[in-house]
Amino acid sequence: MDPRADLLGTIEHLVLDCDGVVYVGSEAVPGTDRLAATARERGVSVLFLTNDTTMSRHDLATAIRAAGIEADPREVLSAAWATALWCVESGIRHVALLGTHRLEEELVSAGVDVSSCMGRVPGSVQDVDAMVVGSAPDLTVRDLDTALAAWERGMPIVAGNGDRTYPGTAGPRLGCGSLAYALAHATGEVPVFVGKPEPIMFREAERLLGLDLSAPHDYDRSKIALLGDSVESDVLGANRAGWTSILLTSDDRGTGAGAEPDILVTRPTDLLEEV
Numbered sequence: 001m002d003p004r005a006d007l008l009g010t011i012e013h014l015v016l017d018c019d020g021v022v023y024v025g026s027e028a029v030p031g032t033d034r035l036a037a038t039a040r041e042r043g044v045s046v047l048f049l050t051n052d053t054t055m056s057r058h059d060l061a062t063a064i065r066a067a068g069i070e071a072d073p074r075e076v077l078s079a080a081w082a083t084a085l086w087c088v089e090s091g092i093r094h095v096a097l098l099g100t101h102r103l104e105e106e107l108v109s110a111g112v113d114v115s116s117c118m119g120r121v122p123g124s125v126q127d128v129d130a131m132v133v134g135s136a137p138d139l140t141v142r143d144l145d146t147a148l149a150a151w152e153r154g155m156p157i158v159a160g161n162g163d164r165t166y167p168g169t170a171g172p173r174l175g176c177g178s179l180a181y182a183l184a185h186a187t188g189e190v191p192v193f194v195g196k197p198e199p200i201m202f203r204e205a206e207r208l209l210g211l212d213l214s215a216p217h218d219y220d221r222s223k224i225a226l227l228g229d230s231v232e233s234d235v236l237g238a239n240r241a242g243w244t245s246i247l248l249t250s251d252d253r254g255t256g257a258g259a260e261p262d263i264l265v266t267r268p269t270d271l272l273e274e275v
């Protein structure tokens with residue numbers, strides 16, 4: 001049987017990647033609005049899962065609504081918010097931050113004290129439990145030096161995601177993962193990565209969906225489907241988590257390498273067609 005057959009009748013949760021699935025820049029991806037609305041009509045919950053480390057959940061929900069999809073900030077799990085939650089769960093209460101003010105707000109709203117490394121003089125940040133790294137367009141080498149000076153042996157380096165680059169207007173820019181690796185190289189500390197495809201992100205998503213992970217694992221995780229446009233973050237992470245992975249791609253010949261999706265679509269509305 002085609003795995004797309006009545007997908008919305010077999011899953012309980014539809015998880016949507018944002019960039020490339022809900023929107024591309026300020027443009028809505030055609031059909032995702034109809035897919036999300038139909039899912040909700042059929043009693044399937046909708047959650048938004050993004051590796052973004054620069055925006056608040058509130059900003060992201062606003063961007064999702066601008067793409068024509070109802071979204072409450074509580075239905076959004078960003079790598080920024082997952083990082084904040086993970087810090088609290090790990091007993092991390094005071095961090096040095098390389099990242100945007102929005103990431104700082106998310107950490108603070110989860111109960112984490114933040115000393116931002118941005119614009120500070122090396123040596124001016126002290127007594128922190130961990131180093132948190134997010135994408136930061138304004139970051140300078142001095143900011144990295146400030147973080148390095150605040151680092152002490154054994155201190156975790158927590159990166160919102162492992163992305164090497166992200167697209168900028170004048171070409172690719174250093175992603176969160178590359179910034180974390182700069183600090184890792186300088187300190188010898190192996191970073192903790194939070195965002196997709198890492199298990200931390202998927203565990204936090206399941207928690208947000210109300211699944212009790214401490215209970216015996218009898219929940220059929222294939223009832224959670226993730227629609228994403230990245231093989232290395234969405235498909236790989238969903239496959240590892242036991243979720244149903246759906247790749248949105250303009251090339252329907254397959255992924256060629258790496259993780260294979262359970263379902264391949266060229267348009268979000270392919271998931272609504274009778275097959």
Ligand SMILES: [Mg+2]
Binds near residue numbers: 018019228229230
């Ligand atoms: Mg994407």
